[in-house]
Amino acid sequence: MASKNLSILPADIMESQLSAIDLLTAMFPSPGELEIPESTTQCVERLRDWCQDPTSTPSGIPEWIPQSISLVVCLPITDGDKTIQVNVSIPLQREDSERGCDQPPPLGYSLRQPDWMSKAELARLAPLIPQHDALEAFEYIQEEASRFLQDKHLQSQTATSEECSRGPLVRVWFYFPSLSTRKKRDDMVNLAPGYSLTGFVLAGKPGVLCLEGASTDIDAYMSFIKTHSWGDIPSHQKKVSERFRETESIRRVFSGMEEITDSLGERGGQRANRGDMQALEAWLGAKGLHEAFENVIF
16 A cells, blocks of 8 residues: 655644644643643644744654644543543644645544443444544543443443342352363353343363353353253263352452453463463452452362
């Protein structure tokens, strides 16, 4: 693919881009709300001097002028209870084909995943951010993130109510000497929400399945998996054992059901099917589940 020919913005449009930084500084005066990297600050100072005397620009694109500069806005969500980080990119160059345009190129926005939102949920929010007005973009992010949190709270309340009607929440750990077939693993993930279950699947040698939910739902789920998803597997190959069941004051740790096999790093073994138990131990430990690891693996 041929590289694009870029040109530095004219001085008047460059001033407009720099004024966007002044606007953001005025909008977010409190400590921690706005982060401007030192490299951005130095570049802005030199650009302000250049805008006063554009004829001083050497021929071609000056090496010290990057394609864009960046800063970070930490937006408060729901009355400051939570925040979301917005990375703002301010273009300083544009394609030669746009030279006749008298409008500054729009700012770019990207979101850093907060700990209260999954990657999939963030992916649904980010593409719809308005691009032509910073205030509009921030208002959209705050409103949509607040709506997301409200919906999540309502879903949590509904789920809690449903769980109370079905019985107390438990967390059950299953151990597989080997778990490999992709279709079987997909079924374990995709069928769980229908039984109001959360947790994770880890494939390999050994394999691990963790389920959070009511005991009756877990039993029904496992029965369906063994009967239907594993229906073509000889009974002597359906090797799975319950290793550990947590029943006291359980709260959901997992927001959904997922497979974590590829997220724990490289696997060993001749067929790359031996899981990294140290990575699993660290991952569970970060979620406060180190005791479960000791009960399931050892």
